Each structure stands twice: as C-alpha cells, then as structure tokens.
Amino acid sequence: MKRMLSGIKPTGQLTLGNYIGALRNFVNYQDDYEMIVFIANLHCITEYQDPADLKKNLTDAVALYLACGLDPKRSVIFLQTDVHSHAELGYIMACNTYLGELNRMTQFKDKAQKGEKNMTAGLYTYPCLMAADILLYDANYVPVGEDQKQHVELTRDLAQRFNNKYGETFVVPEPLIAKVGARIMSLSDPSKKMSKSEETNKGCIYLLDDLKDVRKKIMSAVTDSIGIIQLDKENQPGLYNLIEIASALTNKAMEDIVKEFEGQGYGKLKVYVADIVCEEMEKIQKRYHEIIDSRQIENILKEGAQRASAIADPKLETVKKKIGLEIKY
Numbered sequence: 001m002k003r004m005l006s007g008i009k010p011t012g013q014l015t016l017g018n019y020i021g022a023l024r025n026f027v028n029y030q031d032d033y034e035m036i037v038f039i040a041n042l043h044c045i046t047e048y049q050d051p052a053d054l055k056k057n058l059t060d061a062v063a064l065y066l067a068c069g070l071d072p073k074r075s076v077i078f079l080q081t082d083v084h085s086h087a088e089l090g091y092i093m094a095c096n097t098y099l100g101e102l103n104r105m106t107q108f109k110d111k112a113q114k115g116e117k118n119m120t121a122g123l124y125t126y127p128c129l130m131a132a133d134i135l136l137y138d139a140n141y142v143p144v145g146e147d148q149k150q151h152v153e154l155t156r157d158l159a160q161r162f163n164n165k166y167g168e169t170f171v172v173p174e175p176l177i178a179k180v181g182a183r184i185m186s187l188s189d190p191s192k193k194m195s196k197s198e199e200t201n202k203g204c205i206y207l208l209d210d211l212k213d214v215r216k217k218i219m220s221a222v223t224d225s226i227g228i229i230q231l232d233k234e235n236q237p238g239l240y241n242l243i244e245i246a247s248a249l250t251n252k253a254m255e256d257i258v259k260e261f262e263g264q265g266y267g268k269l270k271v272y273v274a275d276i277v278c279e280e281m282e283k284i285q286k287r288y289h290e291i292i293d294s295r296q297i298e299n300i301l302k303e304g305a306q307r308a309s310a311i312a313d314p315k316l317e318t319v320k321k322k323i324g325l326e327i328k329y
C-alpha cells in the first residue's frame with residue numbers, strides 16, 4: 001500500500017476551506033493508502049500565538065480530524081512535537097537548502113513584499129521543516145491545497161539532492177491536488193482564499209461556527225449583477241465559488257448543479273448551498289462534542305506518536321549515518 005502524509009497548521013480555528021481542501025480528502029484516502037496525518041504545531045509558532053489560544057486550537061484540530069472521520073485505528077494521527085525527529089531532520093534539511101530556494105517561496109515572498117514586520121527566521125526556513133515532515137516517512141503522496149504545492153516541489157528537489165549527494169535515502173514525494181475544492185474562496189471577497197487569517201470573519205466559515213451564522217454568511221455571500229446561473233469563474237467568481245462548495249460536498253459535477261438551477265435566482269442557489277453546508281457541519285459538530293467529552297484525545301495522540309516514531313526515528317538514524325554525523329560503530 002502506498003503511503004500518504006499530510007499536516008495541518010492550526011493557527012486558528014479550522015475552516016470550511018480546510019475541510020474541503022484537506023480534511024475531507026484525508027478521510028477518503030484512508031481506504032486506499034496508509035495515511036499519516038499530523039498536527040503541525042511547530043509550524044504554528046513561526047508567528048506568535050497566544051499560548052492558551054494555541055493549545056485550544058491544537059486540541060480542536062485533533063477533535064475535528066476525528067469528527068470528520070479520520071480513524072485512529074487505520075491512520076496514524078499525532079502531534080508533530082511528540083516525534084522529535086521532525087525538528088532534527090528539519091535542521092539537517094535547512095543545511096541542504098539554498099537561500100535562493102527559500103527566497104523564491106511565494107508564501108514568504110508575499111509576506112515580505114507586503115512589508116510585514118517582525119518576520120521570523122522560523123517562518124523563512126519553514127519549508128525545510130515541512131520537507132523533513134514528509135521525508136521522514138518516505139511518503140509517496142502529499143495531499144495539499146494549491147498554496148502548498150510549491151513547498152512539496154521544494155521537498156522533491158531536496159530529496160533528490162540528498163539522494164545524489166549521499167546515496168538513495170528518501171522517497172521523492174508527489175503533491176496531490178484535489179480537482180474540485182482545491183481553493184475555496186472567501187464569501188465576502190471571492191478574489192481571496194477563504195482563510196482563518198481574514199480580517200472580518202464574514203467571508204470565512206469556521207467548522208465550529210454556530211449554524212445560524214453559517215447560513216447568514218452564505219446568504220450574504222458576494223455575487224455579481226449579471227444574474228445568470230452559469231460557470232464563469234472570471235466574471236462571476238462568487239457564484240462559481242458557491243457552486244464549487246456545493247459540488248465538493250455532494251460529489252455532483254458543477255455543470256449538473258448549474259443545470260438544476262438554470263434560469264433561477266441566486267437566492268435559491270444560496271439556500272441550497274446553505275442547506276448542504278449546514279447539514280454536513282451539523283454532523284461534524286455533533287461528533288466533535290462527543291469526542292471532546294470522551295477525553296480520548298490524549299491517548300490517541302500518544303499511540304499515534306509511538307507509531308510515527310517507529311517509522312521516523314530509524315529514518316533519521318540512517319540520515320545521520322550517511323552524512324557522517326554518527327560516531328557509533
């Protein structure tokens with residue numbers, strides 16, 4: 001069975017974008033792949049987080065993973081800092097990455113260009129840690145949203161470079177981008193990604209949002225004045241986004257949804273989308289509360305970390321031997 005790995009960085013509450021672009025796919029993949037999923041808590045602190053908020057977001061992320069259907073028996077689920085090899089291989093990867101490569105990473109470049117102050121060294125080198133996260137497990141596939149593709153491509157380059165320098169060591173991973181729902185846009189500004197870092201939260205649906213608010217956000221989603229239900233991403237990005245959300249959650253083709261609503265007003269379509277989203281979220285929220293109440297999270301993470309370490313730690317040993325860092329015989 002091929003191995004698949006992904007991480008989520010819960011610097012805020014998880015969103016519908018995270019669910020459609022990442023979480024939901026992981027759940028489907030567990031049938032066909034050996035799934036390794038972790039909470040990337042080290043990646044969270046590349047920017048300051050309030051400690052109490054961070055702890056709550058990490059716990060909620062685990063609970064939501066489980067609530068969305070990730071099965072700790074079939075998949076390995078753990079917290080990044082519980083497996084020390086990540087930080088250590090992250091440093092080794094940083095020593096095999098050129099500054100030019102990191103300067104080209106758009107996520108970093110965008111922030112630098114916007115003149116963001118107090119950018120940390122951790123933020124700059126985080127693609128190296130992400131490469132370590134992936135390479136420790138010889139993952140074949142890395143399911144990510146569009147925005148993370150470049151980081152997986154860097155990981156491929158680093159793996160190949162290492163293999164050339166030190167001999168075959170790492171599996172070269174492939175990014176896996178879902179066709180529909182790879183980039184859910186903000187409901188209030190469909191030119192931007194739906195993101196937890198949005199200033200107003202009108203455009204972003206959080207998985208733990210009150211369902212009444214969810215409905216309100218969808219009903220007031222920005223559309224256009226064209227007034228025709230059709231697929232025109234460029235001129236009707238808001239409408240396109242709503243259809244994409246519905247399509248992702250129902251597995252219906254976007255064209256079929258358009259056919260169903262042809263000639264009708266946007267209001268009807270919005271009600272349809274709101275119904276679908278709320279129905280899905282109601283199930284997730286119910287399970288989320290059951291999981292939090294059952295207090296099983298700590299045990300699940302402990303077992304996950306043991307299983308992850310059993311793969312990652314020997315890999316790190318091999319790497320250290322190849323580089324010549326070990327003086328054991």
Ligand code: AMP
Nearest residue numbers: 009017018021022144145182183184194
């Ligand atoms: P982030 O929340 O940005 O750390 O992303 C975690 C995962 O969810 C990554 O695989 C992202 O690509 C994915 N993701 C985040 N926001 C969206 C979105 N609006 N649409 C689709 N996927 C997303």
Ligand code: TRP
Nearest residue numbers: 005006007008009040043130133
């Ligand atoms: N960088 C990813 C994000 O911001 C999270 C992440 C960290 C990740 N390590 C990873 C994703 C390894 C996939 C594989 O969303």
